[in-house]
Amino acid sequence: MSMKASKWWFVCLAVVLVFSLAACSGSKTGNSEQGTNTPETGSTPPAENQTSGEENEPAEDDQKQLTLEWLTYQYGPVDENAAVKKKLEEMFNVKFNIWYIDVTKREELLGAKLSAGEIPDLMTVYSSADLVKFLDQGIITGYTEEELNQYMPNYKKLVDKYDPNIWKYAKFGDQYIGIPSIADGGASLATAWRKDWLENVGIDKIPVTLEETEEALYKFRNEDPDKNGKKDTYGMSVSGMTNVYGAYGVYPEFWTVRDGKMVWSGILPETKQALAKLAQWKKDDIITPEWVVGENQGGYWAVSHDFVNGKIGYSTHGMNYHWNPDLTKETGGAPGDNVKLTLEVNPDAKIGYGQPPIGPDGKFGNITPDFVGTTYMAFGANADPEKKHRIMKIWDALYGDFDLWLAVKWGEEGVHWEHGPDGVSVIRTEAYSQNDAQAKDGLNITFVPFDQPDFRYQLTNPRSLEVRDELFVWEGAGYSDAKKRRCLRNRSI
Numbered sequence: 001m002s003m004k005a006s007k008w009w010f011v012c013l014a015v016v017l018v019f020s021l022a023a024c025s026g027s028k029t030g031n032s033e034q035g036t037n038t039p040e041t042g043s044t045p046p047a048e049n050q051t052s053g054e055e056n057e058p059a060e061d062d063q064k065q066l067t068l069e070w071l072t073y074q075y076g077p078v079d080e081n082a083a084v085k086k087k088l089e090e091m092f093n094v095k096f097n098i099w100y101i102d103v104t105k106r107e108e109l110l111g112a113k114l115s116a117g118e119i120p121d122l123m124t125v126y127s128s129a130d131l132v133k134f135l136d137q138g139i140i141t142g143y144t145e146e147e148l149n150q151y152m153p154n155y156k157k158l159v160d161k162y163d164p165n166i167w168k169y170a171k172f173g174d175q176y177i178g179i180p181s182i183a184d185g186g187a188s189l190a191t192a193w194r195k196d197w198l199e200n201v202g203i204d205k206i207p208v209t210l211e212e213t214e215e216a217l218y219k220f221r222n223e224d225p226d227k228n229g230k231k232d233t234y235g236m237s238v239s240g241m242t243n244v245y246g247a248y249g250v251y252p253e254f255w256t257v258r259d260g261k262m263v264w265s266g267i268l269p270e271t272k273q274a275l276a277k278l279a280q281w282k283k284d285d286i287i288t289p290e291w292v293v294g295e296n297q298g299g300y301w302a303v304s305h306d307f308v309n310g311k312i313g314y315s316t317h318g319m320n321y322h323w324n325p326d327l328t329k330e331t332g333g334a335p336g337d338n339v340k341l342t343l344e345v346n347p348d349a350k351i352g353y354g355q356p357p358i359g360p361d362g363k364f365g366n367i368t369p370d371f372v373g374t375t376y377m378a379f380g381a382n383a384d385p386e387k388k389h390r391i392m393k394i395w396d397a398l399y400g401d402f403d404l405w406l407a408v409k410w411g412e413e414g415v416h417w418e419h420g421p422d423g424v425s426v427i428r429t430e431a432y433s434q435n436d437a438q439a440k441d442g443l444n445i446t447f448v449p450f451d452q453p454d455f456r457y458q459l460t461n462p463r464s465l466e467v468r469d470e471l472f473v474w475e476g477a478g479y480s481d482a483k484k485r486r487c488l489r490n491r492s493i
C-alpha cells in the first residue's frame with residue numbers, strides 16, 4: 001500500500017467520536033485573554049507583529065496590496081462596499097474578490113471552475129477525504145508547521161486548547177493541507193428519566209449504576225409508575241440501549257481499536273455481555289415491543305413519542321439540547337422539544353437527568369462527539385506564499401481578537417444585532433434575521449466560517465453553559481478507542 005493510500009485509509013477512518021473526551025480540556029467560559037486588539041484603532045493584529053522567518057524568501061511586506069479570491073459557503077452575494085469587507089481590506093492591505101456560488105449547485109458550479117483552472121485562494125472543503133482528493137488533483141496547496149507557528153499562533157492555541165489531535169486530521173505527510181475546524185463536542189446524549197415515576201415506585205435518587213437503572217426500569221414495567229391502575233408502561237425503548245452498551249464500554253455500531261487492530265465492535269466480548277443483558281430485559285418485557293421501529297413515530301426526528309406520551313420512562317433519544325430544561329425565566333432559553341412536549345401531554349410530569357449508567361467494570365458512556373470538525377479551509381494552488389501568509393494573518397486575527405470577530409461575524413450593535421433580555425446573548429435584528437441579508441453585509445460565515453467556541457461562550461448566558469455541564473457532561477464517559485467512519489456520519493450523531 002502506498003503511503004498516500006494508507007493515509008487516505010487513516011483519514012477516512014478518522015475518529016469522529018472519541019468517547020473519552022466528554023469533559024476534555026475545553027473551557028466552557030469565555031476567554032478574555034484573547035480579545036485584546038481593538039480593530040477600531042487600526043492596531044495590528046497579533047500575528048502581524050511578527051517578522052518573517054522564512055529563510056528562502058524575501059521578508060514579506062504587507063505594504064504590497066494583494067487580491068484574494070475568497071470562497072466560503074455563501075448564502076448570497078456580498079456588497080462590494082460592505083463595511084466589514086472594507087475594514088478587513090484596510091487592516092490587511094488586501095482586496096477581496098468574494099465568490100458567490102449558488103449553494104444548491106455548489107459542487108457542479110465549483111467543479112466546472114476548478115477544472116478550468118479558476119481556483120480560489122481560500123476555499124471551504126467539506127471533508128478530509130475531499131482535502132486529500134484536491135491535493136492529489138493539484139487544486140490546493142499546504143503549509144508547514146513553521147508557517148502555522150509563525151502566522152496562525154492564536155488559531156493554533158485555540159485548537160490546541162480543545163484538542164491538539166484536531167491537527168492530525170489536516171496533516172498529510174509533513175505538511176498541513178487544510179485549516180481544521182473545532183466541533184461543538186464534549187457533551188454526551190441526555191440520560192432522561194421520568195422523575196415522578198421514580199418517586200412513585202419509591203426511588204428517591206436518579207440511578208447511577210446499571211444495577212440501579214435495571215431496578216428502576218423493572219419497576220417502571222411492573223409497579224404502575226403512572227398510577228392509572230393499568231400495566232401500560234415500559235422501562236425503555238431503543239435509545240436507552242446506547243447507555244447499556246456504554247456500561248460495558250462499547251458501542252456495537254462503531255469500530256474499536258483492539259490490540260492495535262481495527263475491529264468491528266459488534267463482535268467484541270463486551271458487546272455480547274451487553275446484548276445478553278438486553279436480551280434478558282427484552283424477555284422480561286422491560287423494553288417496548290416496538291423498540292425495533294424506534295421511539296419516534298414520525299414528524300420531527302428528535303422527539304421520543306414513547307417518552308412524551310408516557311409509555312417509557314427512560315430515554316437518550318435526539319441530541320442533548322432536545323432535552324434542555326426550561327430556562328425561559330433565567331436566561332430566555334426555551335425548553336428542548338422533548339421536555340416541552342412531555343409537559344404539554346402531562347403538566348405534572350417531572351424530568352430528571354442522570355448520567356450514563358456505570359457498568360460492572362466501572363465503564364459508562366454514550367455517544368459523545370469529540371472536537372474534531374469535519375470542515376476545513378484550504379489554500380488554492382495559485383496562492384503563492386505571500387498570499388497564503390496574508391490569509392493566515394487575517395484568519396489568525398479573526399479568530400484571536402474578540403472585538404474583530406464580533407464585528408465581522410455579528411456586525412454592528414443596534415444595526416445588525418442586539419443583546420437578548422439577559423444582557424449576554426446576542427440576537428439578530430429583524431432586518432438582518434435572514435442569511436442573505438447577513439451575507440450582503442459580509443457577516444456571519446463570509447469571513448469567519450468556523451466556530452470560535454471561546455468567543456461564542458462569551459455571548460452565551462453562563463447559566464446555560466452551567467446547565468449543559470451539569471446535565472450532559474460526564475467526565476470519563478466513553479467507549480475506549482471507539483472509531484467511526486467519518487464518511488458515514490449522519491444526523492443521529
Ligand SMILES: [Ca+2]
Pocket residue numbers: 224225226227228229230231232233
Ligand atoms: Ca400504568
